[in-house]
Amino acid sequence: MIKPLKLERDLIIVIRTADERTAGLCKEILKKQVDAGRIHVIEEKPFFRAVQKTIEIGSQSTAPYLLALDADMLLYPDAMEYIFHALTLHDFNLSLKWSFWVHDKFRGEVKAGIHLYNNRYSKEFYAFLKKIDPAGEWLRPESDNMKIFAKQHNLEYSYAPEHIVAQHDFHQYYRDLFPKYRLRYLRCKNDGKVDNVQTYIAEQLAENPNDMDFAFVQAIFDTAEENVTLNDILNRCGIDEKQPLKPDEHKAIINELSSKSVIADYTNTITGKMKQWTDSYELFKSYVKEKFICENLTGNTAVYGTGALSEIVLMAKNDLNITAIIDRDPANAGSYLCGIPIIPIEQISEHGIQNIVIGSLAHKDQIRERINSAFANNDLNIISMNV
Secondary structure, three states, X not given: OOOOOOHHHHEEEXXXXXXXOOHHHHHHHHHOOOOHXXXXXXOOOOXXXXXXXXXXXXXXXXXXXXXXXXXXXXXXXXXXXXXXXXXXXXOOOOEEEXXXXXXXXXXXXXXXXXXXXXXHHXXXXXXXXXXXXXXXXXXXXXXXXXXXXXXXXXXXXXXXXEEEEEEEOOOOOHHHHHHHHHHHHHHHHHHOOHHHHHHHHHHHHHHOOOOHHHHHHHHHHHOOOOOOOHHHHHHHHOOOOOOOOOHHHHHHHHHHHOXXXXXXXXXXXXXXXXXXXXXXXXXXXXXXXXHHHHOOOOOEEEEEOOOHHHXXXXXXXXXXXXXXXXXXXXXHOOOEEOOEEEEOHHHOOOOOEEEEEEOOHHHHHHHHHHHHHHOOOOOOEEEEOOX
16 A cells, blocks of 8 residues: 655655754754654765765654755745655656745746656665766756766656746845856856846846845855955945844744735635646647548657647656757756656757647648758658647
């Protein structure tokens, strides 16, 4: 007999802290949602050692799931309820890690910082991490090594549905934001996203001119190629380091977060989209099947994009031979969406893709151009429909 999942029994939680300004607040908020006995707080440097310790704690627990979060995360009041609900709907057997979406103060909605691990693999993952030199240099110590381990063991790593479960990097010390966003600049430069972050910060600064956090991070990006110190940036912005959060500030922040609800967002989204998706799904199945039969199409099929069309396709994955989802963002390559691998367009030959389904006829020429720029392959069938 399969035991139903229980939050207080089946989940162990590790908060990784480096003495963040919100470290105490992070735990205080979490204790309102789960039993304090399930929470471990660790302080390890460099961050790679914190990752090692996190997985070590998981490897010593009988709980089937391990949740890791950094102390600069402030969970929404019903975040744990949502995370556990989402877990019951997901086939996690072949997944190593599932990451959740957060509202990052300086980047908007991102998938980062809250990771749910399948604890059945923690012993092997910990043994893998122990063999790695902690002095090594990574832009992303956790995700880089997780991806290597997952690939070696044919495990998936993917993302939860796009619902915000926490705030990230709100109310932090400038001393913590300085090294973090110097590193963030390198990551964004490596990913070609510096302009995206700078644009977002500029927009937020225009809307919130009295919030010096935005001016501070903007100054970090503006001087990222220069040899500057924390004090240089503080002086440039005309500000002092922040004081520790006081109890009344804790209370005010918790009160502000009380208006946030992952479950409400999730419910409203599903209620609003379910009929649309169900109708579109039936249309999709009949259209694509008819198209395949009429044009005698065979072979592996990929879906272009991870938006609304892919949601419909996931409903149809058992009826149609959908073997991949093509994402324009190369950073998502190697992850999975409900068991279907996400690949860059350059890998469609490698995956034996012969058919590509897109959401709109208007994009057909644009996608064909991208395919032809990657390699010469005019044998692909592009099936378009509006959903």
